[in-house]
Amino acid sequence: MTPLLSRLRSFLSALVRRRRLEADMEAEWRAHIDAHAAALVAAGMSPADASRRARMDFGDPLRWKEQAFEVRGVEWLNGLGADVRYGLRQMRRAPVFTATVLLTLAAGIGLNTAVFSVIDAVLVRSLSYPDPERMLWVTTVDRDEEVVTALDFLAWKEQATSFDGLAAFDTDNFPISTTDTVVQSRAVWVSEDFWTVSGARPMLGRLPMRDEEALVFSHQFFVRAFHADPAVVGRAMTIGGRPVTIAGVLPPGFRPQLTRPPAWFPEKDADAYRVLRVTPPVNGQMRLFSVIGRLKAGVSPHEAQVELEAIRGRLKVANPNARTLPTLRLMPLKDRIVGTASRPLVVLQAAVAFVFLIACANVANLFLARASSRRREVAIRVAIGAGRARLARQFFVESALIAAAGAAAGLVIARWGLATVVRILPHAVPRLQETTIDAHVLAFAAATSIGAALLFGMGPVWSLWKDDARGVLKQGLVGALPIAGKLRAKSALVAFEFALTITLLTGAGLLIKSLWRLNALPEDFHPDQIVTMRVQYSGPAYRQESARRAHAAEVLRRISSAPGVRAAAITTNADASIRLFRERDPFPPRPDDPRVFALMTAASADFARVMGMRLIKGRWLSDAEPSPAFVINETLARHFGNEDPVGTRFRFPFFGQDSWATVVGVVADRKLQSLGGPPDAELYIDYAHALRSGYSIAASVSTEASAAGAELRLIVAGVDARVPIFDVETLETALANSIAPQRFNLFSFGLFAAVALLLASVGIYGVLAYSTTRRTREIGIRLALGAGRGEVVAMVIRQGMAIALAGTIVGLITGFAMTRFMASLLYEVSPSDPYIFATASAVLLLAGFAASLGPALKAATVQPLVALRHE
């Protein structure tokens, strides 16, 4: 056997069979001692003397044993075990220190891991398509509008060679009826290529064939609406009144993430997919779609863009009157889906990194303080012969243990935190619900904690090499020892924490103010007392507008007269964006004519009352307008300059040749429709002239809202049970959902700021407590020489406030630069709002003061005599 192998073998066997080896050695040595004793007896010694003498000659077995293990190399590992045990003992002996460090680390690592998980889910893993990097969002653009015409799509589909597949789709709500029920569904029309592009495989049944009137259900919908009954596959149903076959069910994980939803359509997965046939436009009427495509391998998005531009050019030449949108835009699908979600997440990540830095600064401070109180221990151990490397290892093991425990606690916090966030705010960030702690995140937590351990394990180690053991021992036997410059370093660290904290506090303050602005509602408007629900028409019974109008009028009549209802209205909730033409505007428009768009809401007479709208000019709509009537909001009115808009006539329907709607009034802008942005141009039309496939009911009630909701639902169902009624909720809930992202930002930022404030306070408390303990003797002398206790308190507080103030000033300067990055998250608040900065500074200084108070009062209780005996 080679020496190397034999070494390895003996090392391993020593490790594994340590106990057996020990027994082996003892047996061997007993034989040796016995043999020696026997020899001595043979030489004439008495057996008792011989036995004693033999043991003496042999020496201390423990020593030999230790050496025996050492030669086998086990001692190192054995020593590591001892270090771990010693470290654990140290942790138990200083429970306050351990708890503080653990909580600090857990908060830092936990928050970091949680935010990292969200970012990982939303940014890193955001596309569940095969080869996600090849997926493109392909669209044509006109100002804010992003749609593709059938003309463009068909030309691309026929001529483009850059893509493996191009799929058009369109989202809509449809009632799906079986023989005994009607279920509202969010259906997506998808063209043929969608199935290859998305890589979908049905879990049950099959995918729809080309041009087949068939539906494929999502797994969630299959479970929710049909209780996962496999017999559903192959059944005939109707969707929007048309007969269809249920072809199959998709697997639970299939989430094609088609688009970011518009603001008023909460992010929900599609329930059903139906076949979209893209046909050339007939009589200028055509459908508009969204398009996604998968690039062929090796083709760049730029090449695809160039190719599609060329196709569009040829189309224009062949068909000069073709109506398409002016600009072509291709972007990675991932950017499109993540969209504006990435900015808040990056800001959050920065914020949480601040918290982690603060936590690390605190932990470093705690370790520094402890290092100084352990200098004597170290000096003694060095003096009695402990190797420096051995001690360094031990300190490292100690900090690694704490870091590991902190990381574990942090993971628990992260898990809990994520679950909480997902529960409270499921729709705040796209794909938030898919956030889990996975291997990436575990790696991240491990890396941060190991980094932290390396960082603060160094403090005591450093003093090992710097200290002269005898010098330290000469300085006395009790109390903590100062290390030159140590207090200044600690103070600087705490000031740094304050500087970071003020940035977080101002960030949180700005978000609070934004949210407050968002929630600032008219005084007589109580969204918690407004019940809303949606009604959707389907089937041949409501194909005629007169039938819909009759049904709506009856619903309105019954609800308005229901007990407990103050006022009730019908509204279509700004579900259409339309281009407006005044009577005097040239028509049809020339390409360079100004465009005025407005969000249109069909509304009934009491809508203004229910929603607390303020009339500025003219009158509101009535329920019996002889011809179409408009009420416009201030923002829209501004588009038409200073003239009085009342009486202006607009084309209605909007491309109509000779039919008109007249403006009868102007209302103040409302915030409800467009929370989080500047007010939209809005237009209200009397509902009787614009009732299409469905509407919402809004009723202001004086009784308990959820009970009222259930009653009203019954009343509506009483008019015609076949009409689906859904989304019964209070307006408050609906509004809360619409500002969920803002609430998520505030929740996270607020949490981070609170943690930072707490950590910074702990930091200043720690420094002051440390320095006053160190100065006990000095304080005792001052008191003995006649200083008042008040002066001592003031002295300590001054020291604390100096640190806090220095940090705050530095933080205010950097904060002004930092909060600029938050501008896009704010609503009607400037990122350098002076009140917020002032308030945040005040809060921070107050926290610094409160944290200084404890050590200050403690310093004042020093008994001069005791203090002078102290050292």
Place this chain on the structure above:
Amino acid sequence: MATTTELLQGTLDLLILKAVSLRPEHGYGILLRIQQISRDALQIQQGSLYPALYRLEHQGLIESDWGESENKRKAKFYRLTTTGRRRLKDEAAYWKRFSEAIGLVLAAAPEDV
């Protein structure tokens, strides 16, 4: 104790190798053999023999087996491996040269310097 010599570091290994090169020996036997070879000039604490034995075993120079001693007791016997034999030869040659050199130095007459 005037005749005893502090055990030079490293020499114990050589002595052990020499002792077990004659025939397999148990620990006590090795001790007796060393005392006999060195004519009691080398004095060691008996137990310190063992870490040295284990070290040599760890290095693969000797190997051990449980057997029965001359007075019918269980004992662990050590014997030289091939590597050990080579090492003994090298070490012995080295020591021989070394002691000759020292001897020469000490035997030098004043006129030789």
